[in-house]
Amino acid sequence: MTDQLDHVSGATLDEIISRKLIDLFIRVGLIGFLVVYCYYIFRPFIGLMLWSVILAVAMYPLHAIIARRLGGQEGRAATVLVLGIMLSVLVPATLLIFSFADSTHDLIRQVKSGGLQVPAPDPAVAAWPLVGGKLHALWNTAHTDLGALVTKYEPKLGIITKQLLGYAASAGTGVLMFLVALVLAGIWMAYGAAGHGVALAIAGRMAGPERGPALVSLSTSTIRAVAQGVIGIACVQALLLGAGFILVGVPGAGILAMLVLLFGIMQVPALLVSLPTIIYVFYTNDSTSVAVMFAVYTVAAGSVDNILKPFVLGRGVDAPMPVILLGALGGMATGGIIGLFLGSVMLALGFQLFMAWVYRERDARAGLETVAK
Template sequence: MNNELNALSDKTLEKLISHKMIDLFIRVGLIGFLVVRCYQIFKPFIGLILWSVILAVAMYPLHAMIARKMGGRDGRAATTLVLAILLSVLIPSTLLVFSFADSTTGLVKQVQNGTLQVPIPNESVAGWPVVGGKLYALWSAAHTDLGSVVAKYEPKIAIVTKQLLGYAASAGTSILMFLVALVLAGIWMAYGESGHAAAKAIAKRMAGDEKGETLVALSTATIRAVAQGVIGIACVQALLLGAGFILVGIPAAGIWALLVLLLGIMQIPAALVSLPSIIYVFYTNDSTPVAVMFAVYTMVAGSADNILKPLVLGRGVDAPMPVILLGALGGMATGGIIGLFLGSVLLALGYQLFMAWVYHENEEANSGEKAG
């Protein structure tokens, strides 16, 4: 009798476990299906949302200051800040983007048509170590018969020109994305307190109460450090120098401005671009006063980072410069111009969170050894 009861109870337990397993698989499957579908729907907007959140976090201290002067009206403060940025940044940014697109497209067409005029090289180039001889021979061949050089290196040139055209096409798209992201950032800033509370609630749910607070604080500090102290100042410097390049008529002004932006993110002095531009203007411009004014303006704009960094954040950020550089280059390779900014911020944030986790684990291990 007991054996029959035990067998019956075992069968009942097996049925119960099997029903629970089936219910679990169904729930997991439904949740997985919902997550995948939500990701597919949200995927086209991920970059835009991330960019708007980064802008909102970086600009929120300025928004809070404006809101205090307006009597705590967050909506009006956000609208005022967004309009001010649009008026002060949109016009020069648009000019630089169009200049970059025109310069890149024109350069590619000249290379493809064989109409690009290459100046004769200086004989001193041949004396450069390692690469001098080959570079002088290639340069001379390009000056004499550019078509043959283009035909010889056509596969490599095709790859480069395709990338340049892709960057030129993405420049206009990046401006539109920036405008939309700026408007969204204004909305996030208008509801900044509730958004911050939601971020803390999510972080606490993921990492616990104490670690959640630290996670949100570290993420906020890293985003502001990279966005304001590195990217923001690099953008200002690129806009200032790019505007000067356009006014004096330097060829491919947008490309040189983009190079200044990259150098600024790499924490390399903009003098690598500004000094050759000054020499070029002195040699090509007929008006000496214009050349002198351009030289003074370029020297001041080129050293703007030395003035702005101490005012904004002081020297340097917590994330190493190689991490920011890799993020910028990798982001640009995968996401175009807009990826240049997103990549540096996100990789720096990931690095900071990872290192915080490493140091926290080491501290817990050391405290456990001391207690033992």
């Protein structure tokens, strides 16, 4: 009799455990299905939403200043800020993008038609070490018979042409995404206090109530440091140099400005682009005074990052250059022009969060030692 009761009791316990496991698997399956389905629905907008959040976090201090001037009206302050950025930044950037597309189209047309005239090489080029002879021969061939040179390198030029046209289309798409992201960023800033509360709640759920605020603070400072100190300064530098290229009439001014922007984000000196343009202007411009003024302006505009970056990055997190470089290159390879910005910010943010986790115990011990003293 006792054995039968034990058998019944054991069977009942097994059934209860089985039912609980089945319920658990069903719940986990349903939650997993919901998460995956929501991801596939939201996937086309992930880049746009990330971009808008980055813009909102980066611009929020300026939004707070405007809101105080307007008597605490968050919505009106966000509207004023978004419209001001569209007028002061977006218009020159749009002109630069159109110049880039026009320069690409004109360059391709001139190369195909043979109307592109390459100036004669300087004899001193042949005396350059290692590459002087080959460079002078190639330059001289381009000067005397550009058509033969184009025919020789036609397959490679075709690949480059497709890439340039792809970058031009990506740049136009990036401008449109920036417009939409800027409007969304204005909405996020208008509800900044509520959004900050949600961020604190999520971070507290992920890292605990004690480390949650520190996680939010670190993420905010990293985004602002990279967005303002790296991407923002690179955009200013590209706009200044691009305006100088257009005014002097440098061929492919839009392409050169986009190269300056790319190099600026990758922390590569703009001198790699500005120095050849200075040499070109000195060789082709009839007015020496114009060439000298262009050289002075180009050197000053190319050095703006050395002046502004210490002020901006000094107040935030100085992300290492290789991290910014890898993020920019990887983001551009996967997401085009818009990925160039997102990649650098997101990889820098991930790096800072990872390093904060690595050194968390050390910082905690240092804090305890400081309190003890």
